[in-house]
Amino acid sequence: MAEHKRRKPGETRDKLMGAALELVGKGRHFASLGIREVTRQAGVVPTSFYRHFRNMDDLGLQLVDELGLVLRRMMREARANVLQAERLMEESVAIFISHVQQNRSFFLFMAQGLAGESRAVQEGIRSELRFFASELGNDLRRLRLAEHLSDSDLELTCDLVVRTVAFSLTDLIGVSPDDDYQIEQVRKRTTRFLQLIFVGAAHWKVSGQPGSAR
Amino acid sequence: MAEHKRRKPGETRDKLMGAALELVGKGRHFASLGIREVTRQAGVVPTSFYRHFRNMDDLGLQLVDELGLVLRRMMREARANVLQAERLMEESVAIFISHVQQNRSFFLFMAQGLAGESRAVQEGIRSELRFFASELGNDLRRLRLAEHLSDSDLELTCDLVVRTVAFSLTDLIGVSPDDDYQIEQVRKRTTRFLQLIFVGAAHWKVSGQPGSAR
């Protein structure tokens, strides 16, 4: 049941995915990358690409899978560190920002992919976000922080939270990775967004506003 | 003070910008478009491109300017049609969705540009969004709908509203332009997001939550 490839299994495959991420990290858009460009960056001959991927979209899809792992790691860390309910949002946003700095290219790729040109990658990323939102909902239920909300209203709230955090990526894109002041500004602002949303959720009436229901 | 160009002034220029938009509308990403591709789509010889644009980024910047016009038209229509405060959000979102359908490519371009590869285009679009949020703030003040909010809290709220609406573009991307049912779902959901945010704003306490202030 051991791995069956030569040398290091998937070594070149990882180099190729890493190379694509590096280029994205340098400001390039994933949609504008070419096979030769990626293989060049990876220090590999162009033909090797086809041993692992059918085309660039395929590589993108596999990157989405790895992105899923990154997101799950982040979720685990958040669950471990957010103990007190009051500072929940501050700490969660802080953890998010920190992970974005550690895996900048991955999150850039995610921000790009939401409006990217591969339908499959779009759907993959959206699906990751949905999963994230649903896990967030579970956590809030478990922490007894959303007892007055119906399932669908909780789902609505969590979706909005995830969107808001995801959108803050576009703020981070325009900021140098070591401009700590600006990053701190984004962190504060995102936190306040979430607080605003949770105040809304706390005062939310059952499924819809008066006058707008059906 | 008349226009001074030959034939129709800027005829080819418009054809080129239109061609780029068409390609974006067909699912391509702006960052992956090339000069030759655009000129081909426009039915123009490649060299003509340089008469009007330095490179693709330049064309992108000029598209952002036109995008500004589209957004302003939309704002004007919203201001004219939203008379009663209760249905304000429903109608505004409806107008937004309708404009997205009319100018699909423009809004696709906008969604792409937020995480695009030209820093200048990113900043241009972000600036349009900021302007939009500030105008929204003015309107809410004028309609006496935000009297209990400080200037900075109103600004926060409007920013969040604009972000939420902008993010809904990524939902619309994954939906065929004539799948009325799905579009209606996005419209409803976006409306509820905004309602949630406004409930939050209505119950918002002065600058910060208790326990999280400094």
Add this chain to the structure above:
DNA sequence: CCTCGATGTGTACAGTTGTTCACTTGATGT
């Protein structure tokens, strides 16, 4: 009327692209 400058065209070229093909290599299962 005639020059000038802006707009559009045709040709050309060197560099890059995606993809194919025949080949080497080395670990693995039997």
Add this chain to the structure above:
DNA sequence: ACATCAAGTGAACAACTGTACACATCGAGG
């Protein structure tokens, strides 16, 4: 021990790319 087969290499090709240059056309201002 040896055949097998996934992983990696190098050379090749036709298609396409961005950009440059010389030229044609036409409107406007003198």
